[in-house]
Amino acid sequence: MAFALITGTRPEIIKMFPVMRAFDSEGIDYKFIHTGQHHDYELFLKFIEDLNIKIPDYNISLASSSGPIEQLSEMISKIGSVLKEIKPSSVIIQGDTNSVVASGLAAIKSRIPVVHLEAGLRSYDLRTPEEYNRRIVDHMSNVLFAPTIQSERNLEKEQVPGRIFMVGNTIVDAVKLGMQLMSTKRSHMYGIKESILSKIKPTLDPSKCVLLTLHREENVDNQDSLRQILSALTDSGLHYICPMHPRTVKKIHEFGLEGLVSSTVKIIEPVGYFDLLALLKTCRFVISDSGGIQEEVTSPFIDKHALILRNSTERPESVASGHTIMCPIDYNEIKKSIRKIDLGELPKKLNFSPYGDGNSAHKIVEILKNPMIPIQCKIV
Secondary structure (H helix, E strand, O other): OOEEEEEOOHHHHHHHHHHHHHHHHHOOOEEEEEOOOOOOHHHHHHHHHHHOOOOOOEEOOOOOOOOHHHHHHHHHHHHHHHHHHHOOOOEEEEOOOHHHHHHHHHHHHOOOOEEEEOOOOOOOOOOOHHHHHHHHHHHHOOEEEEOOHHHHHHHHHHOOOOEEEEOOOHHHHHHHHHHHHHHOOOHHHHOOOOOHHHHHOOOOOHHHOEEEEOOOHHHHOOHHHHHHHHHHHHHOOOOEEEEOOHHHHHHHHHOOOHHHOOOOEEEEOOOOHHHHHHHHHHOOOEEEOOHHHHHHOOOOOOOOOEEEOOOOOOOHHHHHOOOEEEOOOOHHHHHHHHHHHHOOOOOOOOOOOOOOOOOHHHHHHHHHHOOOOOOOOOOO
16 A cells, blocks of 8 residues: 655655655655645645656645634545545655644544654744644654654653654755755756846845745734844845745735835745755855754755744754754844854854754655554554
């Protein structure tokens, strides 16, 4: 029987991509299901094209105007119908989104074992919905792939019922594979056309700019928080390149904050994965509220500092490695932190990633192939 790999957002696709590649190289049968939690299907297809992975076997269409409760309910029902049809040996999910919770619940209610990639992350900040999602999924999973020693310890402390394996994070694999695809002479086979860098260079030097990504609900849905962030960026005197999330664009207009976006902040359309890697590799440093970027900057292929606009993180390893610094949403604190990074007043970074050596997908697949691993449903 085939595995069912389920994604719902672009970060999940990126982190599942190395596992899909490993499955393909091993000739392992799997079905790819996408829940459509991110509504922009064209950008989703751009990621599929960039990563050279197959179109989903099942692409679930969701009501675009539904709230989180309705969305979760709809996903559980529709994923359950797909699982009933394909009857997979186990369901593989990654991360901490509503799609992950819905997929896990649909699986266990269908008496199908759950395999959770990136298990054990904890911020201990219950103001964020992702923290609840992580805990729920970890406690319903049969096999848990923890990316670090810390995440493994978190799971052991909580006495989760499933089997735990520390394997690293597939994001390091994804960066490595992405860089290899970008540099190969056969890059045209992978949809790599004109680079985002060449599009920007006529008017701006990306190597002298800070890469900015901003999308989290607590930052962009709060008018005061968004105002303080934009004001600090504009007043910092630096130049920024910002592939802006549609949610952020909408809120800037809704709150009437267009005047705080100065000419030093170059807003561009959301980009595919290769363009994101190119920007990460080239920029001076990064400012973000993203979880994945906290990991990507630790890759030896990127190795950048990042200022993380959050009060807490479920990825303390990137702080300990010297790659990221946390910053509360406060105008003065943001300006002070930007200046600190710009002047190079940070401790030296470790010369390796705390998230592994880029071989996590191979470890995961080898474990799943092992007949001694009891991937058996515990639901009675």
